[in-house]
Amino acid sequence: xxxxxxxxxxxxxxxxxxxxxxxxxxxxxxxxxxxxxxxxxxxxxxxxxxxxxxxxxxxxxxxxxxxxxxxxxxxxxxxxxxxxxxxxxxxxxxxxxxxxxxxxxxxxxxxxxxxxxx
Amino acid sequence: xxxxxxxxxxxxxxxxxxxxxxxxxxxxxxxxxxxxxxxxxxxxxxxxxxxxxxxxxxxxxxxxxxxxxxxxxxxxxxxxxxxxxxxxxxxxxxxxxxxxxxxxxxxxxxxx
Numbered sequence: 001x002x003x004x005x006x007x008x009x010x011x012x013x014x015x016x017x018x019x020x021x022x023x024x025x026x027x028x029x030x031x032x033x034x035x036x037x038x039x040x041x042x043x044x045x046x047x048x049x050x051x052x053x054x055x056x057x058x059x060x061x062x063x064x065x066x067x068x069x070x071x072x073x074x075x076x077x078x079x080x081x082x083x084x085x086x087x088x089x090x091x092x093x094x095x096x097x098x099x100x101x102x103x104x105x106x107x108x109x110x111x112x113x114x115x116x117x118x
Numbered sequence: 119x120x121x122x123x124x125x126x127x128x129x130x131x132x133x134x135x136x137x138x139x140x141x142x143x144x145x146x147x148x149x150x151x152x153x154x155x156x157x158x159x160x161x162x163x164x165x166x167x168x169x170x171x172x173x174x175x176x177x178x179x180x181x182x183x184x185x186x187x188x189x190x191x192x193x194x195x196x197x198x199x200x201x202x203x204x205x206x207x208x209x210x211x212x213x214x215x216x217x218x219x220x221x222x223x224x225x226x227x228x229x230x
Contacts, residue, residue, distance in 0.1 A: 033217065033218075035220075040222070041222055041223075042206045042208075042220030042221050042222050042223050043161070043206075043218075043220045044220070045217045045218065045219065048217055056217060091160075091161065093161075106151065106163035106166060107163065107218060108163070109153075109160050109161035109162070110160065111160045112160060
């Protein structure tokens with residue numbers, strides 16, 4: 001399967017614990033995105049990487065959240081001191097590079113990691 | 119924050135009927151995209167329409183864009199039970215258009 005993969009698919013944790021999610025994008029995609037989706041809502045942008053550089057971060061990304069993409073391939077999203085409000089589906093997506101004035105390319109999404117904080 | 123708002127929130131139709139979903143947004147855009155999400159396959163890109171385009175077709179899908187009204191519509195013709203899913207519009211803004219802003223979605227149920 002050459003699509004975007006995420007691990008784990010489900011995570012149940014207790015409040016106050018740290019969790020880390022992994023995303024493996026499509027290999028030739030240099031752009032990687034993290035989104036959060038809660039029930040009944042559309043995905044909300046969290047952060048975005050171009051290669052290993054984190055270029056944009058949403059105000060939703062509090063200081064308890066940190067994302068990395070050390071070698072420009074896979075990415076990790078860590079949530080420290082989890083809170084019940086962090087319960088959501090965390091989605092990763094990747095896309096091809098934008099060249100010149102080429103419109104934004106479609107994003108390919110992974111299956112998501114569903115986080116439940118008890 | 120959500121930029122787009124889809125209308126209706128939920129839509130129930132019979133197989134073979136057409137389904138129309140609308141999306142309104144607030145700021146100027148570079149392009150608008152529609153995605154489908156179901157429990158089996160996650161979010162899947164359907165179609166992209168640029169800000170200088172007014173209509174686009176892909177198979178049974180037809181998308182229109184009216185930038186003066188900041189609105190878009192997605193028409194699915196001859197619907198099938200397999201079209202049952204949530205449909206989201208997502209906008210890429212003119213500045214920093216590398217990220218997408220999604221609406222809350224329309225839940226479509228197609229009954230056999």
